[in-house]
Amino acid sequence: MGRRPLPIVVVAVGLLLVWELVAWLYFQANVAEPFRAGAISGADPTVPPEMRIVQMKLPLPHLVLAALFNPDNVEPLWFAGLVTLRSALLGFALGGAIGFALAILLVQSRLLERSLLPYVIASQMVPVIALGPIVYSMFKDENVARLLIAAYVTFFPVTINTIKGLRSSDPNALALMASYAASRRQVFSMLRIPAALPYLFQALKIAATASVIGAIVVELMGAQQGIGVTILRTQYYGPANAYKLWGAIVVASVLGLVFFQAVALLERLVLRWQPEYRA
Amino acid sequence: VKIIAPACVFVTLLGAWQLGVVHTVLRLQEFQLPYPDQIVQTLIDRRDVLWRDAIEFTAFEAAGGLLIGAAAGFACAVLFVSVPFLQRGALPIAASLNSIPIIAVSPIAVLWLGFGQPSKMAVVALMTFAPMVVNAFKGLSSIDRESLELMDSLAASPRQVFVNLRVPNSLPYVFAALKVGTTLAMIGALVAEFFNAQRGLGVTLSNNIQVARMPAAWSAIVVAAMVGLILFAAVSLIERAVIPWHVSFRAHDAD
Numbered sequence: 216m217g218r219r220p221l222p223i224v225v226v227a228v229g230l231l232l233v234w235e236l237v238a239w240l241y242f243q244a245n246v247a248e249p250f251r252a253g254a255i256s257g258a259d260p261t262v263p264p265e266m267r268i269v270q271m272k273l274p275l276p277h278l279v280l281a282a283l284f285n286p287d288n289v290e291p292l293w294f295a296g297l298v299t300l301r302s303a304l305l306g307f308a309l310g311g312a313i314g315f316a317l318a319i320l321l322v323q324s325r326l327l328e329r330s331l332l333p334y335v336i337a338s339q340m341v342p343v344i345a346l347g348p349i350v351y352s353m354f355k356d357e358n359v360a361r362l363l364i365a366a367y368v369t370f371f372p373v374t375i376n377t378i379k380g381l382r383s384s385d386p387n388a389l390a391l392m393a394s395y396a397a398s399r400r401q402v403f404s405m406l407r408i409p410a411a412l413p414y415l416f417q418a419l420k421i422a423a424t425a426s427v428i429g430a431i432v433v434e435l436m437g438a439q440q441g442i443g444v445t446i447l448r449t450q451y452y453g454p455a456n457a458y459k460l461w462g463a464i465v466v467a468s469v470l471g472l473v474f475f476q477a478v479a480l481l482e483r484l485v486l487r488w489q490p491e492y493r494a
Numbered sequence: 495v496k497i498i499a500p501a502c503v504f505v506t507l508l509g510a511w512q513l514g515v516v517h518t519v520l521r522l523q524e525f526q527l528p529y530p531d532q533i534v535q536t537l538i539d540r541r542d543v544l545w546r547d548a549i550e551f552t553a554f555e556a557a558g559g560l561l562i563g564a565a566a567g568f569a570c571a572v573l574f575v576s577v578p579f580l581q582r583g584a585l586p587i588a589a590s591l592n593s594i595p596i597i598a599v600s601p602i603a604v605l606w607l608g609f610g611q612p613s614k615m616a617v618v619a620l621m622t623f624a625p626m627v628v629n630a631f632k633g634l635s636s637i638d639r640e641s642l643e644l645m646d647s648l649a650a651s652p653r654q655v656f657v658n659l660r661v662p663n664s665l666p667y668v669f670a671a672l673k674v675g676t677t678l679a680m681i682g683a684l685v686a687e688f689f690n691a692q693r694g695l696g697v698t699l700s701n702n703i704q705v706a707r708m709p710a711a712w713s714a715i716v717v718a719a720m721v722g723l724i725l726f727a728a729v730s731l732i733e734r735a736v737i738p739w740h741v742s743f744r745a746h747d748a749d
Contacts, residue, residue, distance in 0.1 A: 222579055222580075222582035222583030223582065223583050223586055223587065224583075225583055226580070226583035226584045226587055227583075227587060230587070268605060271602070271605060272602065272605045272606060326499050329499045329500060330499040330500050330502070330503045331500075331503065333500050333723075334500075334503065334504075336677075336723065336726055371677065372674055375670075375673065375674070376670065379666075379670060413632075413636070414670075417628070417629065417632060417667075417670070420589070420628060421625050421628070421674060424590075424624075432685065450601055464599070468590060471590060472586075472590040475586075475589060475590060476586065479586075489636065490636050490637065490638065490639060
């Protein structure tokens with residue numbers, strides 16, 4: 216999985232070519248001949264609105280790529296992306312640590328789990344977007360707000376999956392440990408936690424991207440810097456910024472992809488004994 | 495004991511909130527965080543509108559989008575397991591779909607599908623697709639080697655290995671993805687409504703936050719949380735019915 220990059224490149228290039236072809240056909244079918252140059256630039260006011268919107272709906276990918284590497288866009292796209300990634304990373308670490316600790320705490324007693332788990336789940340139902348204004352009003356700092364929301368969206372999948380993993384130990388192995396009079400602590404560190412690791416990494420991979428999204432959602436509610444801010448601002452300016460908007464979406468996706476791959480790499484290193492990673 | 499313990503926690507927390515402990519500790523004002531009795535009053539006064547918004551719009555979009563996204567995700571996982579090239583090439587790409595920020599996609603979904611429920615369903619389906627691909631693939635592929643050798647020694651056809659070994663092995667992972675998916679779906683539907691819709695809980699939330707009517711906004715949050723819990727409970731019930739044999743349920747009985 217991801218060990219050799221060639222197949223990924225082949226599939227990605229294939230998808231891009233299909234997109235380019237479909238977008239080109241869509242453009243040809245929906246934009247009349249005299250308006251084509253104006254519809255590409257998006258700035259020509261004589262182009263009818265339904266034709267100007269075509270590039271916003273399905274842009275030509277080579278023009279999005281050009282926007283990504285346009286020197287004017289380095290700051291609003293790439294620098295903004297790094298600001299978002301930094302908050303997401305810190306929040307991910309914080310939320311992951313809290314989620315793991317909470318899971319270990321909750322499996323200690325059925326009473327604790329029954330009392331608190333419904334609230335762990337319920338807490339996640341509170342939309343991030345509603346918490347934004349409250350977190351802002353408490354800390355008045357976009358970096359703290361971003362970090363907290365990223366932590367908030369990370370801890371839930373980590374808690375749920377770790378609990379599931381801690382409860383998935385092989386009963387025979389548990390019986391064996393018991394027959395050797397292993398202490399509770401030994402059972403945890405030698406059996407239950409290693410058995411929970413595949414579940415934990417599953418959650419971490421989901422959380423890696425969720426924390427990026429969480430940070431972006433916060434930025435959409437009025438931050439000064441970040442890729443979410445770029446997405447929001449380019450949307451306001453409409454079709455003239457179609458490629459910058461899609462470029463920002465691409466940058467946001469790249470952040471998630473890099474983060475996800477980093478966690479997947481760590482998983483492969485830690486879980487060498489899993490069937491799918493054995494030679 | 496099953497109900498009493500969470501109920502005790504609930505009453506304690508609610509009491510602390512109502513008596514102003516939460517406000518004092520976090521140094522909040524009433525306009526930032528309303529008191530529970532104000533929220534309950536709003537819930538009672540506006541129950542008809544809230545539930546109609548919840549069922550016809552937000553819950554409908556969340557559940558519909560989740561079903562579409564999960565079905566598409568499982569189908570892709572099956573495809574990736576059967577075609578090793580796609581497994582190496584397309585799985586990381588499918589998984590990375592998860593990182594496309596929904597907010598950015600939702601105005602584009604509106605351009606394509608309009609302001610109604612279909613555009614929200616599309617956003618929810620996109621959000622729930624990737625976790626299902628990742629989990630279903632993991633479940634379909636992390637097969638015990640001995641089971642596989644046993645199936646081989648019994649001359650099982652690839653189809654039989656798939657139906658009798660891979661699919662049952664994937665179910666715990668599939669349900670884990672569905673559970674995460676219910677929360678993602680509710681958040682996706684709400685956030686998509688928050689910015690580009692005419693009706694739904696997200697719209698209620700957005701409109702009331704803008705005019706600082708926090709009890710009304712929180713009543714929408716409470717209803718959204720309830721709908722989310724109902725969806726989650728529904729998935730859990732189905733999970734128990736479908737995979738009662740899983741270790742995690744057996745361990746529950748042993749405790």
